[in-house]
Amino acid sequence: MPDRPTYPGTHIEEILTSQRTITGVPTSITAFIGRTVTGPMGTGEGGTVIIKSFAEYEQIFGELSLDSPVSYAVRDFFLNGGTSAVIVRLVEPSAAGEARLSARTYIDDGIAALDKVNLFNLLCIPPDSFNPQAPESDRDTDNEVYQALAVYCVKRRAMLILDSPVRWTESARRGAFSEIQPTDFGIEGEPGCNAAVYFPRLIEADSLNQNRPTVMPACGAIAGVFARTDDSRGVWKAPAGMDAGISGILQLEINLIEEQSGILNPLGINCLRSLPTIGTVIWGARTLRGADVFSDDYKYVPVRRLALFIEESIDRGTKWAVFEPNDETLWEQIRRSVADFMQNLFRQGAFQGITPDEAYFVRCDDSTITPEDIEQERINITVGFAPLKPAEYVLIQIQQMRLQS
Structure with missing residues (x-):
């Protein structure tokens, strides 16, 4: 399955918050x-x-x-x-x-x-x-x-x-x-x-x-x-x-x-x-990429919309991280926050899999963040989930970055 990462631009509001819970965004506005x-x-x-x-x-x-x-x-x-x-x-x-x-x-x-x-x-x-x-x-x-x-x-x-x-x-x-x-x-x-x-x-x-x-x-x-x-x-x-x-x-x-x-x-x-x-x-x-000949990860509307929902929710819910030291302590906080969000979706039946390990994974560590990323104050989060269709994991990448003055 091809990895189709996205690196969206992020507008950061300089509001430091101790809240680490990720809240799902609306889906049908x-x-x-x-x-x-x-x-x-x-x-x-x-x-x-x-x-x-x-x-x-x-x-x-x-x-x-x-x-x-x-x-x-x-x-x-x-x-x-x-x-x-x-x-x-x-x-x-x-x-x-x-x-x-x-x-x-x-x-x-x-x-x-x-x-x-x-x-x-x-x-x-x-x-x-x-x-x-x-x-x-x-x-x-x-x-x-x-x-x-x-x-x-x-x-x-x-x-x-x-x-x-x-x-x-x-x-x-x-x-x-x-x-x-x-x-x-x-x-x-x-x-x-x-x-x-x-x-x-x-x-x-x-x-x-x-x-x-x-x-x-x-x-x-x-x-x-x-x-x-x-x-x-x-x-x-x-x-x-x-x-x-x-x-x-x-x-x-x-x-x-x-x-x-x-x-x-x-x-x-x-x-x-x-x-x-x-x-x-x-x-x-x-989707328009739903033709059988394409074999696209986002062949189906609900898979694409679920991915968009997860991306948007995690992106908005991790903005606090750009003001924290970019180290293992922060990465652990992010992993825990994102995993809690994904676990909640798992309990609601959003993914395939009997166990969480079969349904999703979250990575935010030295496998996703390089020394250059740390130098440039970038935080990369990779999330994979098993959608409700016969497929491998769908991969999502979120990047948070401190805006340069």
């Missing part, structure tokens, strides 16, 4: 980027806004609007179990507020706004329009946007939820499943581990259009199911299967049968299925 009816601009005064319900969204950003697909996505998020959302309102600066957003606005202003957010775990960027009369390019989020934000999600230890392209549905209707490929997004390498696509889109009764059946992007509802699953089962449980039902929809844009999902799933495409007596459910849990 979902950021939404797009146009809203009103509300503070993501890059302006007031910046991004954290909301806890769709009613709160309506109070700040306005009601549902046909010109704001993000409003529908946020509604679906809370309807399906979401509890905390970050809203990034964007407008095209060179035109009226209802003008379609350019790729550069999404990327430049979207990232600038998200840089102000302390923590988010999931990212949704609904297409700028779901009007069937609009050009296909308006009904798809630009691949340039997806590519840039997937790279950004690696930096922020977040997962990007992709909506399937409009043309995939027509290809499926023609039986041309060879035309449906996750490579269409152009997201390669590590960013693909932080992204997942779901197909097909949803059909909902649009209350603003006489409850007519309308095709909607699925990302908000999917993020809601993620949040619901995290809350009930843990971030290590796949948000898929019989208990991963999607609420508030009429049907799927196209009904896939088992044989068809059997073609798409091994490619890294997560299918939505309508099952008799069960309803509409998520029927796949792979």
Whole structure:
């Protein structure tokens, strides 16, 4: 199994604390980027806004609007179990507020706004329009946007939820499943581990259009199911299967049968299925690196999300160490603190293995910290865990470093 270490930059607050307990960070704070009816601009005064319900969204950003697909996505998020959302309102600066957003606005202003957010775990960027009369390019989020934000999600230890392209549905209707490929997004390498696509889109009764059946992007509802699953089962449980039902929809844009999902799933495409007596459910849990041919450590969404959760929690929970002498006494404190955190996850059933030794390990000693690291005031922590799938250990590396004055 390849070792894919990360060495994230760390902003250090000079607060010395005796607290050595590592607290797990939230796992389902979902950021939404797009146009809203009103509300503070993501890059302006007031910046991004954290909301806890769709009613709160309506109070700040306005009601549902046909010109704001993000409003529908946020509604679906809370309807399906979401509890905390970050809203990034964007407008095209060179035109009226209802003008379609350019790729550069999404990327430049979207990232600038998200840089102000302390923590988010999931990212949704609904297409700028779901009007069937609009050009296909308006009904798809630009691949340039997806590519840039997937790279950004690696930096922020977040997962990007992709909506399937409009043309995939027509290809499926023609039986041309060879035309449906996750490579269409152009997201390669590590960013693909932080992204997942779901197909097909949803059909909902649009209350603003006489409850007519309308095709909607699925990302908000999917993020809601993620949040619901995290809350009930843990971030290590796949948000898929019989208990991963999607609420508030009429049907799927196209009904896939088992044989068809059997073609798409091994490619890294997560299918939505309508099952008799069960309803509409998520029927796949792979990242964009989930194609069988890749044999990637982060093939599966829950494995990647668990790793991101562990990394973020340990990174935040060991910042105190950069102000301590970099010696064996410190390393022992770190090992004990991280091991306690991992043991708690083990007790909750997050890992494979009957014993802790089979489930995880923690290293912070002269095998991870060299004399040069000590000279440069770097502390390297290596954590391995056995995820809930047939696999060897997944390795994580955390580095803490005192900022140079």
